Amino acid sequence: MAVIRDKMPAFQLFQPASTEEALGVLDQYGADAWVLAGGLDTWDWLKDRVKKPAAVVDLGGVSELSEIRSLGGGLEIGAMATLRDVIRHPEVSEQFSMLADSASQAASPQIQNQGTLGGNVGQDTRCWYYRDGWSCYRAGGNICYADTPTAMNREHAILGASRCVAVNPSDTAPVLVALDAEMVVRNSTGERVIPAQDFFIGPAVDIMRMTALQPGDILTSIRIPWTWANTRFYFEKARDRAVWDFPLANVASAAKISNGVVEDIRIVANGVAPYPVRFLAAEDAVRGRQVGQAVAMEAGELAINGVRPLRHNAYKVTLLRNLVKRSVQGAEA
Secondary structure, X not given: OOOOOOOOOOOEEEOOOOHHHHHHHHHHHHHHEEEEOOOHHHHHHHHOOOOOOOEEEEHHHOHHHHOEXXXXXXXXXXXXXXXXXXXXXXXXXXXXXXXXXXXXXXXXXXXXXXXXXXXXXXXOOOOHHHHOOOOOHHHOOOOOHHHOOOOOOOOOOOOOOEOEOOOOOOOHHHHHHHOOOEEEEEEOOEEEEEEHHHHEOXXXXXXXXXXXXXXXXXXXXXXXXXHHOOOEEEEEEEOOOOOOOOOOEEEEEEEEEEOOEEEEEEEEEEOOOOOOEEOHHHHHHHOOOEOOHHHHHHHHHHHOOOOOOOOOOOHHHHHHHHHHHHXXXXXXX
């Protein structure tokens, strides 16, 4: 087990004034560079000396990455916009209230003032074996310590595990998937736009990453189309502490309802898998039907198909079923 020294290793600190300048530094240092957003995930890694980058690129001085603006087809939120900026922005609260709600539950007020939306979706898993420096699969080893007979795995995955059972801890990530958001990523070769559903990846795709970001990439903004603006939203987060904590599980749903019938719906949960899980079968079961308790219960049962609870987290099966059930009932007109 790693010895926690609470002392950061030496590194070169760069504070660029533009995205182009930041990309130049990332090109120079490659995989030895670390992108710093709000720093709340970063400082844990560096103080515990688990991550030792040669260069840290602080994006706090790149003002263009903090803007929130309307586009022709929706809203664009800079990745460096703080959670507090997201919560207080009038268009976010009016058109996409679920995003403001999830950001307000993601952290304490102090952290909301410092943490960014890009940092919240890009943060690494909180599995203590991995973060304490154990040589697990995610860290390049050949074992998942959380998936052993004597492991402490109360907070780990019941879905989507492939060798690694660590979960994605973001509260805003499932909301962005439910809203059909797009993640704008830049590197020195250009820009690419990735659907939020594809931005978050599981261990079957790459066991050492939780997002599609590669060395040299910067998440510059998040685009949310007007498609789901001001529809019927539901967000709920289950956690140990009501004031602030990472999710044991959360759920986000967006529904278009006409005369009590669900025309379309998206249901996404996080904290139960290494990535936000969209429940297509549950959506199909609800779509085109009058919402009621029986339909909601059917959706909840479909959501837990294929679950694989570990020794200490079987409670998440019931939790997930009930969260999905309530997300459907909460969408009822």
